Amino acid sequence: MGWTIILEDERGAAITSIEVELSDLIFDHLDKGTYKLIKYLDPYGDTTFNLLQIDDLVSDLEKIQRIKHNNKIPLITELALRCKAGQHTYLTFYGE
Numbered sequence: 001m002g003w004t005i006i007l008e009d010e011r012g013a014a015i016t017s018i019e020v021e022l023s024d025l026i027f028d029h030l031d032k033g034t035y036k037l038i039k040y041l042d043p044y045g046d047t048t049f050n051l052l053q054i055d056d057l058v059s060d061l062e063k064i065q066r067i068k069h070n071n072k073i074p075l076i077t078e079l080a081l082r083c084k085a086g087q088h089t090y091l092t093f094y095g096e
Helices: 051-067 073-085
Strands: 004-009 014-021 044-049 092-093
Touching: 004 044, 004 073, 014 044, 044 051, 073 092
Parallel strands: none
Antiparallel strands: 004 014, 004 092, 044 092
């Protein structure tokens, strides 16, 4: 089970995407109280972040990376930073 994470434009068209397994983000083992945005990811639904939320999302991803080194987290962070740098772009986590 996992997410498809897509950097999208304002029309919802994919700019780029990656696939990430839930276990890659150790979602079930997170102390959700210490995270600002990751705690809102719905593994079975869709969650969209805008450029105003990216700094908090990146901070959460960095915390996870310190707990469990994972080669997908830098890729997600890169997509998040591209979202922040773009105009009318969104980062959407599509759950299963």
